[in-house]
């Protein structure tokens with residue numbers, strides 16, 4: 001189902017402060033681990049986006065009581081590792097890859113049979129990456145195309161541990177296997193080619209589980225009992241990224257972004273933008289928030305320069321930056337590149353083709369439609385800075401393809417466009433940031449007021 005369009009017009013700057021909603025990855029895990037913990041888990045800063053509501057609905061269907069105390073506060077009545085009941089319905093994960101892949105690992109170890117499916121986009125996304133290693137652990141999973149695609153039917157079984165060398169760096173895959181490993185006989189170990197976001201490891205530790213981490217290798221230890229706790233979810237750096245770039249590309253901006261999660265597996269966007277800016281950058285104030293670090297950031301209008309970004313590189317080289325800790329920020333990095341002086345080359349980013357949309361093609365089409373010079377490659381994109389002498393691109397109409405991050409990235413581009421940008425099917429922002437357009441309008445207005 002497509003939703004209405006939005007038009008984003010040229011802004012005279014973004015001012016004031018923004019507190020972005022809770023981290024999507026951490027919010028999912030809080031619900032999953034709270035549900036299989038003993039006793040009550042309290043969650044603050046929860047993201048009430050459509051994806052996270054799909055996770056709540058799945059656990060409610062498995063008889064877990066989850067009180068939504070306020071939109072951002074939950075009280076989860078965990079029933080322990082073996083307390084889930086056979087779901088009353090087919091589990092519908094909507095648009096959420098994280099709900100799906102993490103739940104497949106959990107469902108594989110239960111003593112009931114369940115079926116999981118999702119929307120049109122999710123039904124196209126690859127599931128064999130989790131089905132294959134789970135089958136090696138003894139899981140019984142049937143589905144479309146031998147289990148490559150949703151819907152999948154999972155017959156819970158007794159699992160045994162594996163030592164899995166993952167061919168892809170994916171936190172969803174790693175987390176799926178670690179969750180299955182909570183139930184498996186023996187020690188489950190996952191080694192990744194590059195370290196992906198580590199929220200599962202950190203949060204399982206906060207719930208009292210033994211998790212052993214050595215570089216890119218993670219194992220589930222002896223103690224697997226989760227004890228209810230309080231999880232304070234920090235703001236999502238992937239949502240903050242839209243405001244960082246928005247403030248940089250609109251003249252006359254000074255924007256404070258508060259309480260952002262700055263776990264080092266997620267701060268690639270900061271590294272990349274700092275390399276692209278020649279002007280004033282970030283001021284971070286590190287605090288701690290349970291198992292995750294947080295910071296406040298101030299971003300001002302800046303001139304940007306094109307750089308090379310390689311998704312296959314873990315450590316920053318002199319002139320090349322890694323993409324993995326910024327994988328969800330690809331669309332907004334493309335927008336930053338459109339406003340940079342010179343050319344930005346992104347390579348080693350093939351994973352982007354199997355996200356909520358094929359994000360390489362989606363961004364190539366969207367940017368071309370608004371007057372940016374773009375060349376799509378097999379595993380990336382080459383973007384020529386296309387802003388005019390006043391720092392503006394032309395503008396036009398784009399299709400979000402129902403992908404929340406494409407809609408938000410192109411809305412940001414609209415703030416520095418001559419003709420404005422019309423975004424078709426803009427309602428998809430509900431997946432991760434339901435108030436995005438409202439907040440964007442408010443900080444634009446604050447700037448106009450503070451200048452008069």
Ligand code: S3P
Nearest residue numbers: 025098169170171172173327328
């Ligand atoms: C996520 C992991 C990433 C990311 C997604 C959320 C998670 O996906 O793109 O938005 O919460 O584990 P992959 O694991 O597929 O890289």
